[in-house]
Amino acid sequence: MTNQTTAAPKGRFGSSRKSISVSKDSLVRVDPLAEGSRAVMCAPTVAGLDAREWLSSSGDTLARLRAEHGAVLLRGFTPLDAAGLAELATALTGGLRDYDNRSTPRQRVDGNVFTSTEYPPDQTIPAHNEMSYTASWPSTLFLTCLVPAAEGGETPVADSARVHSRLPAETRERFERDGVMYVRNFGHGLDLSWQEVFQTEDRDEVDAYCANNGIQVEWLGGERLRTRHVVQATITSRATGERVWFNQAHLFHVSSLPEGVRRELLESFAEDELPRNAMYGDGSPLDPEHLAQIRAAYDAEEIALPWRTGDVMIVDNEQFSHGRRPYSGARKVLVAMA
Incomplete structure (x- = not known):
């Protein structure tokens, strides 16, 4: 089989994207996920190819694609169940991590493979980098679609470096100087309980975890707990050396909620008693104009393709954010974190 490359279409900012080369014995075609995007789609050139077999026979091809392009969609391979997704993820990265310091409701399916966030289907999950509200986050996400939605339900991805570059310098500088403070109040019955977030019934274990991770803890009586955590707003991608937007200020902020819910809360x-909220790291309120700029930057960069049964999306969590669009019908997407 001859060496394959894709053409190099013009990017959305006018520059040409590099050709994508794969080895001569590859059984997979590699194409841009969307015009002007670094993200790519890999599709087998023969029927019945298992992504795990391709990974084992193609050397560092998949790892290179993940590092160079940030997000890789595997489409047309043999569908994987939860155990198969864990095998693929472990083979590529060496191991999976648990979902600690939780932010959203998920169910454990098999080992460290979970359902994707189980918010009601009519809700949008804004673009975010996984666990960027913490000081310790997964480097790579693996998502696979078992059942696509009847309509909608896409998982948009957005280039975090491009989001960063779209923001005004003044906005970036404010966030980079102060960071983001995430404030969470547990015990009202309106969000996850602290027992679910920290996966324990033992308050001493919560105190120890928070102390080890720089989280301020305040027990308020009964089951009420307030935590405050100041962490990064941007980071330098380990794969590319680029500065990337890396926080969930716009997602945690009360303004992200539907208008009726926000008003009632x-x-x-x-x-400071809301179930969750975000501020600048110095404790001052976020500027609504900054939040609008952040949301507009994500909207401008999002790429969304409808899921197909068996699709696997591999996302460098520092290079690309992800979200979820509303949907109708059944939808089942699994996620593993490396």
Whole structure:
């Protein structure tokens, strides 16, 4: 089989993208995921190819694609179940991590493979880098679609370096100087319980975890707990050396909620008692204009393809964010974190 390359179409900013080369014995075609995007799609040139077999026979091809392009969609391979996804992810990265310091409801399916966030289907999950509200995050995400939605339900991805570059310098500088403070209040029954977030019933274990991870803890009586955590707003991607936008300020902020829910919460709670909220790292309120700029940058960079049964998306969590669009019908997507 001859060496294969894809053409190099013009990027959305006018520059040509590099050709993508794969080895001469490759059984996989590699194409851009969308015009002007670094992300790519890999599709087998023969029927019945298992992604795990391709990984084992193609050397560092998949690892190179992940590092160079940030997001890789595997489409047309033999579908994987939860155990198969774990095998693929472990073979590529060496191991999976648990979902600790949780932020959203998920169910454990098999080992460290989980359902994707189980928010109601009519809700949008804004673009975010996984666990960027912490100081310790997974480097790579693996998602696979077992059942695509009847309509909608895409998992958009966005280039975090491009999001960063779209923001005004003044906005970037404010966030980079102060970081982001995430404030969470547990015990109201309106969000995850602290027992679910920290996966324990033992308050001493919560205290120890938070102390080890720089999280401020305040027990308020009964089951009520307040945590504050100041972490990064941007980081330097380990794969590319680029500065990338890397936080969930716009997602945690009360303004991300549907208008009716937001109004009811603000009528019931002081801002520091909301189930979750975000501020600048110095504790001052986020500027609504900054939040609007962040959301606009994500909207401008998002790429969304409808899921197909058996699709696997591999995402460098520092290079690309992801989200979820509303959907109808059944939808089942699994996720593993490396």
